[in-house]
Amino acid sequence: MKTMRRSTFALASVAVLPLALAGCTEKSTASTDDITVTASDETCDVSAESGATGTSTFQVTNNGSKVTEFYVYAEGDRAMGEVENIGPGLTRQLIVSLPDAGTYQLACKPGMVGNGIRQEFTVTGDSTSASDESGQLAEAADGYRRYIRSQVVALQDTTQQFVDAVKAGNIDQAKALFPVARTYYERIEPEAESFGELDPKLDLREADLEPGQEWTGFHRLEKDLWVTGPQPDTNAIADQLVVDVQYLADQVNAEDYTIDPTKIAGDAQGLLDEISTSKITGEEDIFSHTDLWDFQANVDGSQAAVAALQPIIEERNPELAANITQRFADLDAELAQYRQGDGFVFYDTVNEQQRQELSRKIDALSAEVSQVQGVVAGA
Amino acid sequence: MTDPTGTTDTTTTVDERKGVSRRRLFGAVGAGAALAGAGALVGRATAAEPPFSHADVVAFRGEHQAGVVTPAQDRMHFVAFDVTTKSREELEALLKKWTVMAERMTAGEEATPDGAIGDGLYVPPSDTGEALGLAASQLTLTIGFGPSLFDDRFGFASKKPAALEELPHFRADNLDPARSGGDIAIQACANDPQVAVHAIRNLARVAFGTASVRWSQLGFGRTSSTSTTQDTPRNLFGFKDGTNNIKAEETDVVDENVWVAYGDDQPWMAGGTYLVARRIRMLIEQWDRTVLGEQERVIGRSKGSGAPLSGKAEFDELDLDSKKGHDPVIDVDAHVRLASAQELGGIQILRRGYNFTDGSDGFGHLDAGLFFIAYCRNPQEQFVPMQLNLSRNDAMNEYIQHVGSALFVCPPGLAEGQYWGQGLFT
Numbered sequence: 001m002k003t004m005r006r007s008t009f010a011l012a013s014v015a016v017l018p019l020a021l022a023g024c025t026e027k028s029t030a031s032t033d034d035i036t037v038t039a040s041d042e043t044c045d046v047s048a049e050s051g052a053t054g055t056s057t058f059q060v061t062n063n064g065s066k067v068t069e070f071y072v073y074a075e076g077d078r079a080m081g082e083v084e085n086i087g088p089g090l091t092r093q094l095i096v097s098l099p100d101a102g103t104y105q106l107a108c109k110p111g112m113v114g115n116g117i118r119q120e121f122t123v124t125g126d127s128t129s130a131s132d133e134s135g136q137l138a139e140a141a142d143g144y145r146r147y148i149r150s151q152v153v154a155l156q157d158t159t160q161q162f163v164d165a166v167k168a169g170n171i172d173q174a175k176a177l178f179p180v181a182r183t184y185y186e187r188i189e190p191e192a193e194s195f196g197e198l199d200p201k202l203d204l205r206e207a208d209l210e211p212g213q214e215w216t217g218f219h220r221l222e223k224d225l226w227v228t229g230p231q232p233d234t235n236a237i238a239d240q241l242v243v244d245v246q247y248l249a250d251q252v253n254a255e256d257y258t259i260d261p262t263k264i265a266g267d268a269q270g271l272l273d274e275i276s277t278s279k280i281t282g283e284e285d286i287f288s289h290t291d292l293w294d295f296q297a298n299v300d301g302s303q304a305a306v307a308a309l310q311p312i313i314e315e316r317n318p319e320l321a322a323n324i325t326q327r328f329a330d331l332d333a334e335l336a337q338y339r340q341g342d343g344f345v346f347y348d349t350v351n352e353q354q355r356q357e358l359s360r361k362i363d364a365l366s367a368e369v370s371q372v373q374g375v376v377a378g379a
Numbered sequence: 380m381t382d383p384t385g386t387t388d389t390t391t392t393v394d395e396r397k398g399v400s401r402r403r404l405f406g407a408v409g410a411g412a413a414l415a416g417a418g419a420l421v422g423r424a425t426a427a428e429p430p431f432s433h434a435d436v437v438a439f440r441g442e443h444q445a446g447v448v449t450p451a452q453d454r455m456h457f458v459a460f461d462v463t464t465k466s467r468e469e470l471e472a473l474l475k476k477w478t479v480m481a482e483r484m485t486a487g488e489e490a491t492p493d494g495a496i497g498d499g500l501y502v503p504p505s506d507t508g509e510a511l512g513l514a515a516s517q518l519t520l521t522i523g524f525g526p527s528l529f530d531d532r533f534g535f536a537s538k539k540p541a542a543l544e545e546l547p548h549f550r551a552d553n554l555d556p557a558r559s560g561g562d563i564a565i566q567a568c569a570n571d572p573q574v575a576v577h578a579i580r581n582l583a584r585v586a587f588g589t590a591s592v593r594w595s596q597l598g599f600g601r602t603s604s605t606s607t608t609q610d611t612p613r614n615l616f617g618f619k620d621g622t623n624n625i626k627a628e629e630t631d632v633v634d635e636n637v638w639v640a641y642g643d644d645q646p647w648m649a650g651g652t653y654l655v656a657r658r659i660r661m662l663i664e665q666w667d668r669t670v671l672g673e674q675e676r677v678i679g680r681s682k683g684s685g686a687p688l689s690g691k692a693e694f695d696e697l698d699l700d701s702k703k704g705h706d707p708v709i710d711v712d713a714h715v716r717l718a719s720a721q722e723l724g725g726i727q728i729l730r731r732g733y734n735f736t737d738g739s740d741g742f743g744h745l746d747a748g749l750f751f752i753a754y755c756r757n758p759q760e761q762f763v764p765m766q767l768n769l770s771r772n773d774a775m776n777e778y779i780q781h782v783g784s785a786l787f788v789c790p791p792g793l794a795e796g797q798y799w800g801q802g803l804f805t
Contacts, residue, residue, distance in 0.1 A: 262501065327588065360463055364588030374502030 033057065034093075037108065039086070040064040044108035044117040053101055053125035058083075060108075061091040069109040071116065072096045078307050080104065081146055084112070085154035085184070092153070097142060099128040113342070136312050137261040137376070144264045144308040145257065148188050151301075152249045155184035159245045163238040166221060166230075175225055179285075179293035179343060182218055186294045187301030189274065190267040191259075195251050201244045205284065216240050219287075226287040261309075265373035268305035271298040272366045280359050282347045292344035295358075296335055303328050306369065309376055317375050320368065327365040334361050401487050401511050436515045439482045441792040443638060443650055446519030447754050448627035448729065450606035452568040455598035455733045456575040457656065457750065458583065459525070459561025459785055460590040467533045471804050473589045477522075477582055478798040487515030490581040507584070510577035518569040520578060522799045523654045523787025528562040535803050540644040542653060542757045543788045549770035549781065558658055558783030561593045566654070566752065572599065594783070596658060598733020598750045605731060611685060611693065615661050615734050615747055616778070618678050619685030622693055623719070625729040636727045636761065637754050639791075647802030650791030653758045655728075658735075658783030661748035666778045677774040679713030687715060697721065712774040718765060728761050729754040748779065758786055 034057045036047040041064035060070040060083060069084045072094070081096030098104060101124050107116030158181035165174035185192065185202065193199040200208075202217045209215050216237055224234045251257060275298050278284040285291045306313070306324060313321040334357060338345050350358075437445045462470055480490040489495055494506030529539035565582060569575040576597070583592050602614045603621025607628050614620040625632050634640070641649040666674070671682060679697075680687055689698035689708045697719055701708040709716050720727050731754060736747040755761040770776065790802050 360587075360591045363591065364463070367584070367587040370503045374499060377499070377501035 034059050037061065037070060037106070038063060039068050039070065039108040039110065039117075041066050041110045042117070044106070044119065046106055046119060046121070049120070050122040050124065051098070053099060053123055053128050055095060055097050056123075058094040058096070058106075059091055060086060060094060062086045062088055064088060064110050066110045067112055069112050069116070070094060071105075071107045071109070072098070072121070073105040073107065074098075075102065077105075078310055079147075079304070080143070081150075083150050083153070085157045087157065094150075095146070097128075097139065098123045099139065101125055101127065136315075140264060140308045140312060140376075141259045141261045144267075144305060145252075145259050147304050147308065148191050148252050148259070151184045151188045152245075152252050155181065155188075156245055156249055158184060159241060162221075163242050166225070166238045167235050169230065171225055171230075174221075175288070178218070178222060178225065178288060179290035182290070183293055183297040185218070186274075186297035187271075187304065188267075189298075189301070190270040191252065192248055193270075195248065198244060198248060198251075202241070202248070205278075205286070207283065207286075217244070219285075222285065222287045262373055262377050264305045264308055265369070265376050268302045268309075268369050268372060269366065271302040271305070272362060272369060274298050275362050276359070276366065280355055280362065282355075285347070289346035289348045290344075291347035292335070292338050292350070296344070299328070299331060299335070302369065306372060309372060313372060313375055316378075317371075320371055320375060324365070324368045324372070327361070327368050331358075331361045331365055334358055401489060401513055401515075435517060436486055437517050437519050439485045439520075439793070440795060440797075443652075443792045444521045444789055445485070445792070446521030446566055446568055447637065447652055447731070447789070448605055448633055449517070449519050449568070450609055450627065451601040451603060451731055452517050452519070452570045452575075453599075453601060454569055454572040454575050455601075455750070456567045456572070456579045456595065457598065457752070458565050458567075458579050458595040459593045459656075460563040460565075460583075460586065461593045462528065462532070462562040462590045464589045465532055467804075469589050470533060471800075473586055474800045475798045476585055478793070480581060480585070481520040481578070481799070484510075484578045484581070485515065485518045485520055487513075487518075490578075507577060507581055509580075510574050513571055513574050513577075516569040516571040516574040518567065518574050518578060520582075521566040521568075521654075521789060523564040523566075523789040524800065524803070525561050525564065525785060525787050527560060533803075538645055538647060538803055540639075540648050540788055542644060542759050543786065544759060546655070546758070546784060546786055547763065547767075549766050551770060551776060552781050552784070554784050555782050558594045558596075560785050561787075563590060564654065564656070564785065564787045572597070596735060596750050596783075597737075598735050600734040602732045602734055602749055603730040605729065614749055615663065615736075616666055616674070616678070618674075618680060618682055619693065620732075621730060622680075622685055623697065623715075625727055632727065633729070636756055637729050639756055643756065647805075648788065648790065652754045652756065652789050653762075654787045654789050655751075655753045655755070655758055655762045656783070656785045656787070657751040657781055659749045659751050660746070660780045660782045662778050662780065663745045663747055669778075676710050677714060677778070679709045679715035688713075710774065712772050714769075714773050714775045717769050717773050723765055723768065726761050726765055728765065754789070 035051065037058050037060040038045040039060060039062050046058075056072075058070065058072070060068075062068045065088055067088070068086050069082060070086065070092070071082045072080045074080050080098060081094050083092045083094040086092045102122075104121045104123060105118050106121050107118045109116035158177065162174060162177040162181040165177055189199070189203070192202065200217075203219065204213075204215060204217055205219050206215065206223065218241065220237050221234070221241065224231055224237075275295055279291050279295045279298065282289065282291055284294055306328075310321065313324070335344075338350065437449055439445060464470060484490055489506035489508075489511070491505040495504050495508035495511055498504050526539070526543050526545055529535045529543065565579065567575040567578045569578070579595065601612050603624045604611050605621075605624065605627055607626050611619040611622050625636060627633065637652050639648045639651045639653075643649070669677075675681055675688065684691075685693040686695055687697045687709060689701040690696065697709070697715060699707070699709055699716055699719065699721055716722055730751070732749050732751040734747070735750045736745060738746055740746045753762055770781075790800065793799070793801075
């Protein structure tokens with residue numbers, strides 16, 4: 001959402017950190033070792049109850065009528081991998097690294113809500129977790145990269161649906177889809193911001209426009225939908241949005257797309273800073289007032305980034321790990337008050353005192369998360 | 380400006396303190412040279428440095444908290460916190476952490492050892508760094524607890540002093556809740572505004588999750604003298620303020636009016652005091668259109684010398700009975716009359732306020748005034764009757780508006796090893 005990105009982790013270039021990532025490439029073709037998951041609105045059938053340590057590949061087919069999600073959880077509901085926004089009739093692949101023997105949980109989430117339909121998944125074999133630091137860090141970076149990629153897939157889907165509704169002139173449906181598509185962008189925005197001018201193209205706010213600058217992206221369409229009504233170039237802007245999201249997908253799916261482990265903590269922090277600067281004031285979605293969707297998405301994205309680092313934090317600073325978990329829970333509970341249906345109340349109904357309380361919870365969480373980079377870097 | 384070196388026993392020199400001061404870090408090179416390269420900072424704590432030439436450090440520990448009768452510094456950053464945790468343990472841990480940081484900062488040290496640059500490249504520095512190279516600047520940090528802290532959250536109800544009751548509504552009060560109240564207050568006073576701001580900023584940032592800032596106020600010019608070593612300053616109305624204030628050197632008067640005595644109230648409070656804070660907006664533009672004669676009548680003093688209208692020199696006694704024909708020389712509703720001990724049956728308070736200007740409001744008028752701070756032994760018996768009298772009758776009310784208000788109880792000073800608020804927990 002910013003034209004000028006603050007460099008939360010500019011120091012990465014001087015870090016003496018191992019960048020080599022574990023060899024876990026994502027194959028696009030199904031193989032005989034793959035585990036199939038057949039989801040409906042009420043069931044979640046998995047072809048195997050157990051697997052071996054290392055990498056597992058799930059082919060998830062949604063035969064239900066609701067959009068679904070599939071998760072692999074480790075103990076404590078730590079998401080080891082997820083694939084979201086699987087529309088009816090679609091098949092999606094999830095490659096997940098399960099380095100340690102133990103009992104994991106698989107979950108389908110029809111309608112993308114709740115705890116999902118769960119079952120256990122037993123993993124046996126020797127641990128493939130590297131005991132040295134570099135292995136742990138590479139694993140974290142790999143896990144976070146998978147998260148980014150999974151979000152971009154969902155972003156492409158929902159953005160296409162949003163754009164279709166805009167171009168069909170279906171204003172109400174477009175309005176309903178606007179915060180949904182943004183969710184997947186807001187979860188990974190710090191990564192999108194790392195690709196040059198991409199973020200301004202996708203997410204520039206009217207207030208940040210410079211004289212003569214063309215205004216494209218989500219917020220331009222937001223104004224068309226909520227304020228001015230469709231404009232002569234609305235459809236062209238909508239098409240451009242799809243093109244720009246595709247560019248993002250190409251970048252994060254590129255083979256040479258790697259993530260510095262210290263950058264993950266920077267992303268976690270950057271997402272919380274986003275809330276403090278533009279969400280808490282209601283500036284971000286000034287026309288639609290859907291700020292709380294973005295707010296939750298930023299929190300989710302931050303939590304996912306921290307989760308990727310969780311084993312490292314647990315090992316090196318258990319107290320910090322516990323504090324962060326507690327603060328995320330506090331903030332989620334605070335946000336839950338504003339849930340309504342599948343989404344949230346509009347932010348213009350949240351009064352000053354309530355915004356202050358949200359801000360305090362964010363400050364409390366940020367203070368803890370700001371320590372993570374140091375822990376990861378071994379400082 | 381007088382030099383307060385050695386004038387009271389509450390000052391000491393940094394050489395008596397342990398640790399490396401921010402100033403000493405830079406040593407003889409001086410801040411300007413040191414800024415030429417951050418790399419040059421490391422290891423500059425050498426013996427070859429000039430000793431401090433002035434008493435720059437006010438002792439943090441003692442019988443009473445510093446910052447009350449300490450000769451008023453030039454600058455202030457005052458902050459009120461809401462405690463956001465429900466955990467008594469977390470609150471106690473914060474107060475302990477604050478105490479360590481506060482003691483360090485008042486000695487001219489960083490909030491944490493080498494916290495500005497020594498924590499490594501991958502964590503936010505634990506000291507924010509803007510006071511590096513600055514002297515201690517007589518920084519004092521004074522803590523107080525509001526009535527709201529004694530509710531049912533932390534089990535302090537039985538420790539609540541009787542006099543810690545919310546102030547009554549005074550006539551024409553126009554209080555903004557966002558500038559009033561608070562569970563905990565910290566007054567930072569220093570001769571360098573950056574030192575005061577640095578102190579509050581660093582205390583606030585470690586509080587996130589446990590306490591959050593409710594409101595704060597910067598003050599830039601002391602509006603009273605608390606020591607006979609100080610000249611009387613002027614407030615934003617251009618008048619000398621604090622001529623008749625209680626002075627630190629008058630220890631009997633201070634004991635009688637400022638410090639809570641054993642047997643007054645809660646035992647943990649003995650040696651403490653109460654802090655009343657009022658944000659008083661001055662209607663500057665109206666005042667500036669008022670003729671000099673009226674200004675002097677409203678105040679009851681001459682603008683030039685500060686002398687009461689009944690006298691010739693600043694410290695001449697206020698003669699409330701003197702007449703000019705049939706009329707009193709000092710008007711019946713003059714500010715000095717209504718605020719005087721004679722008028723109030725002997726009531727006195729120690730004033731320690733600061734001028735403030737927070738830019739301008741939307742009408743092009745200065746958002747400015749007096750951040751009034753008073754310390755007293757019992758606010759209900761001292762401040763309240765005084766303010767009741769002033770709010771009803773003071774001619775100055777036409778030119779001021781009370782927009783913020785808070786009351787805090789300040790515990791006594793700390794002995795070695797004690798922490799802020801310890802009396803509440805034991």
